Amino acid sequence: MKIVIVGAGEVGFHIASRLSLENKDVMVVDTSDEALKRVSENLDVQVVKGSGSSPEVLIDAGVKKADILLAVTDSDETNLVACLTCDILSPATKKLARIRLGDYDAYHEHFRTSAPHIDTIINPEIEVVKTIYRLMRVPGAVDVGEFEGGRVKIVGMRLEEGSLLDGLRLSEFSSRLGGVRPLIAAIVRKGQLIVPHGNDILQAGDLVYFISEATKLNEVLRFFNRRMKPVNRVLIVGGGLIGTRLADLLESKNIHTKIVERNPERCRYLAERMNRAVVLCGDGSDQSLLMEENIKDMDFVVSLTDDEETNILVSLLARSVGADNTITKISRFSYMPLMASIGVEQVVSPRLSAINSILQHIRKGKVLSAMSVHGEQAEVIEAVALQTSELVDTPISKVSFPRGALLICIIRDDEVIIPSGESVIKPDDRVIIFATREAVPRIEKMLTVKLEFF
Known part of the structure; x- marks a missing residue:
C-alpha cells in the first residue's frame, strides 16, 4: 500500500509513524524544512518539499500510483485543493481531507458525491465533541x-x-x-x-x-464501584470551535450549560448564537470565578481553550474546589503520558480523534471503525468478516491469532457474542479485535485473505 500524506504536523507525523512501522510505503509532503527534517530523522518514510495543493508536487510525490492521499495540514483550503487536484491526476486514489471550519459542514456530502470528489471528510472538532459526550455518559x-x-x-x-x-x-x-x-x-x-x-x-x-x-x-x-447517572449541569471553559460545538450538542440534550470565555468579542458572538447556554466573560483559570459559579455543583467541567497549560490548570483548580469530573483538551502528544500522574485522567485530543477517524479508512479489509488505545500502543478494530478471511468457518481455538491480538466480540444480526474457543465466525459477521501495534499488520491480512499452506 502506497500512501501520500500532505502535512507533516502532529497528525501527519503520527499517522506516518504508525504506517511506517507497519511497513507501508509512505510519502510525506510539506512546505516546512523543519517539519520534514523531523519526519526524515525519526521515521522510515520519504519526504517531498512543496505545497500539497500543487499538481507538480503531488506528481513528484507519486500520487498517480498512490492507494490513498491523506490531506491533513492545518489549512482547510490546502487540504481541499490537494484532494481535488489528486482527483484530477489520479481518480482511483482514495482521498481523505481534514476539514476543521464549521463553514464547510453543510458541504461535506457535496464534496463526497460531486466530481471532482473527496472520499472522506474528517473534522477533528466534530469527532472530539463526540468523544467528550461519550465520556460524560460513562461515569x-x-x-x-x-x-x-x-x-x-x-x-x-x-x-x-x-x-x-x-x-x-x-x-x-x-x-x-x-x-x-x-x-x-x-x-x-x-x-x-x-x-x-x-x-x-x-x-x-x-x-x-x-x-x-x-x-x-x-x-x-x-x-x-460506579453507576450510571444523568448529566444535568456542565461548565465549558473556552468558547472556541470545540466549545461552541459542545455547547450546541448539550443544548440539544437539554443539559444546563455555562460557557466561560475571556475574549469579549467572542462572548458577544456566543451570547447571540446560543439559545439557552449562559455565557460568562472571564478567565476560567480564576479560582474565585470558579467558586462563584458553584463549581462543585457541576457534573462536568470541560477545559477547551487553545492553550493546553491553561486547560490543565483549570482542571486541577476545578478539582481542588470540589468538581468531581473534569475533561481536559490536550493537543501535544508528548503531554499525554504525564496527565494521569498529576491527576488529570479524562483527556481528549482533536488530533488523536482525527487519527482514529483516519485509521478506519486506511486499514485493509472491510474495517468499519478503529480506535487507538493508550496513545499509539494498540488499536481496537471493528470489521466485517469477509468470505475470503482466514477468520471464518474455523473454531477460534484453531485460528492463529498473532501475539498481542485478542478477539473480543462477534456481532451476528442482533446477537452480541462474547467468543469462546469453540465460537465460529461466519461470513458477514462483525468482529471486534484488540491488537497491539505490532500485531496490526497480521490482523489486516487475516481480515482480507485466507492464507494457503502447501
Whole structure:
C-alpha cells in the first residue's frame, strides 16, 4: 500500500509513524524544512518539499500510483485543493481531507458525491465533541469507544482499591461474578500495556479496558464501584470551535450549560448564537470565578481553550474546589503520558480523534471503525468478516491469532457474542479485535485473505 500524506504536523507525523512501522510505503509532503527534517530523522518514510495543493508536487510525490492521499495540514483550503487536484491526476486514489471550519459542514456530502470528489471528510472538532459526550455518559471513564452503532462499548476505567475486581484473577470471573461481567481487553499498569490472560490478576490502580453491551453497562459498572447517572449541569471553559460545538450538542440534550470565555468579542458572538447556554466573560483559570459559579455543583467541567497549560490548570483548580469530573483538551502528544500522574485522567485530543477517524479508512479489509488505545500502543478494530478471511468457518481455538491480538466480540444480526474457543465466525459477521501495534499488520491480512499452506 502506497500512501501520500500532505502535512507533516502532529497528525501527519503520527499517522506516518504508525504506517511506517507497519511497513507501508509512505510519502510525506510539506512546505516546512523543519517539519520534514523531523519526519526524515525519526521515521522510515520519504519526504517531498512543496505545497500539497500543487499538481507538480503531488506528481513528484507519486500520487498517480498512490492507494490513498491523506490531506491533513492545518489549512482547510490546502487540504481541499490537494484532494481535488489528486482527483484530477489520479481518480482511483482514495482521498481523505481534514476539514476543521464549521463553514464547510453543510458541504461535506457535496464534496463526497460531486466530481471532482473527496472520499472522506474528517473534522477533528466534530469527532472530539463526540468523544467528550461519550465520556460524560460513562461515569469515571478515562476512555470510551463505541461499535455497532453504540450497541457495544469499550471502556477504559481506573480500578479503585477495594472494588469487586481488585485482586481478582481473570480466570475466576465466571465463578465469582456470575453471568453479566466485563470482558477484559487490556490492562495498563504503570504505563505498560498488557494483553491479559486467564492467570493475570487485576490490581488497584490498573487502567482496565473492558467490553460491554450498552444495555448491560450499568450492571458491569458496579464491579468498578460506579453507576450510571444523568448529566444535568456542565461548565465549558473556552468558547472556541470545540466549545461552541459542545455547547450546541448539550443544548440539544437539554443539559444546563455555562460557557466561560475571556475574549469579549467572542462572548458577544456566543451570547447571540446560543439559545439557552449562559455565557460568562472571564478567565476560567480564576479560582474565585470558579467558586462563584458553584463549581462543585457541576457534573462536568470541560477545559477547551487553545492553550493546553491553561486547560490543565483549570482542571486541577476545578478539582481542588470540589468538581468531581473534569475533561481536559490536550493537543501535544508528548503531554499525554504525564496527565494521569498529576491527576488529570479524562483527556481528549482533536488530533488523536482525527487519527482514529483516519485509521478506519486506511486499514485493509472491510474495517468499519478503529480506535487507538493508550496513545499509539494498540488499536481496537471493528470489521466485517469477509468470505475470503482466514477468520471464518474455523473454531477460534484453531485460528492463529498473532501475539498481542485478542478477539473480543462477534456481532451476528442482533446477537452480541462474547467468543469462546469453540465460537465460529461466519461470513458477514462483525468482529471486534484488540491488537497491539505490532500485531496490526497480521490482523489486516487475516481480515482480507485466507492464507494457503502447501
